[in-house]
Amino acid sequence: MTAPDETQAIRLSKRLAADLGCSRREAELYIEGGWVQVDGRLAEEPGLRVRPDQQVQLQSGARAEEAPPVTLLLHKPPGYEAGLGGIEPGAHASRSRGAPEALTLLQPDSLHAEGGPPVRVLQRHFRQLQCHTPLPTEASGLVVYTQDRRMARRLAEDIETLEQECIVQVTGRIADGGLQRLCHGLEFNGRALPPIKVSWQSEQRLRFALKGIRPGQVPAMCAAVGLSVVALKRLRIGRVALAPLAEGQWRYLRPWERF
Structure with a gap:
């Protein structure tokens, strides 16, 4: 069997433009939009080199449009x-x-x-x-x-x-009135913290819902009432x-x- 002649390979965008009679830019948009197959496999790189013996196919419903950001x-x-x-x-x-x-x-x-x-x-x-x-x-x-x-x-x-909701796993024994202090009454870096929504989810899990979280704030808040943070999981950002x-x-x- 004769090996394919790679010296005749050209850019996919150039090949598609020639096959369709469209501009090179339109061909690139088709390719980047995921509308083009080479030998039955999806090809998304306009610069892919294809040989004359390879099959290039445009899928039905293809649109030469800029893909929106995600x-x-x-x-x-x-x-x-x-x-x-x-x-x-x-x-x-x-x-x-x-x-x-x-x-x-x-x-x-x-x-x-x-x-x-x-x-x-x-x-x-x-x-x-x-x-x-x-x-x-x-x-x-x-x-x-x-x-x-x-x-x-x-x-x-x-x-x-934006309000962020977190579940915080803790160890230790919370001080008397500690939950109320977590909600309002603590300081961080010398400044009084605004009211925060804090509630128990289980014996070792606290739910925090707060805005403008500062580095180290939640561990410091927990430490102030006798607790140590073991793990933190963010459940929500805004809505x-x-x-x-x-x-x-x-x-x-x-x-x-x-x-």
Whole structure:
């Protein structure tokens, strides 16, 4: 059998433009939009080299349109670095050395089965993602990654005013009147804290709902009433909740969802 002549291979976008009689830009949009197959397999890279003997096919219903930016919601497990690092949701401390990036968990096969993407899953959805909802390496829970500049700006500007809900696992014996003090009456870094919603979920689990969380704030609050933080899990940012994602799973932010 004669080996394929790779010297005759050309860019997929050039081949598609010639086959369709369209512009190179239109061909790139078809390819990047996930509408093109090479030898029966999806090809999303305009620069892919294809030979004359290979079959290039445009799927029915194809549209030469810019794919809109997406926002992804991830359930980060403990031990992964997310966003700007820190000790508490909202923190801006340095990264933990050696911790893997939570961004690497965003893969097509870890999409939540019932999350129902608003668009088809494309490789371009996992590029140029930014996180403005940092979560400490040792914590778990909801983290948001986005390609949308407007969403990124909104999160960066509003993260201090969005209410975040966390479940905090603790050890120790709470001081008399400690729950009331957690809700209102404690100081942090020399400043009185505003009223905070804190309630028991079980004998060792507290629910916090608060805004403008500062680095180390929740551990310091717990320590002030005789408790030590063992684990922290973020369940909600604004109106967007973590459920039903399992650890390591992600889904798309739906068009109608708002933080």
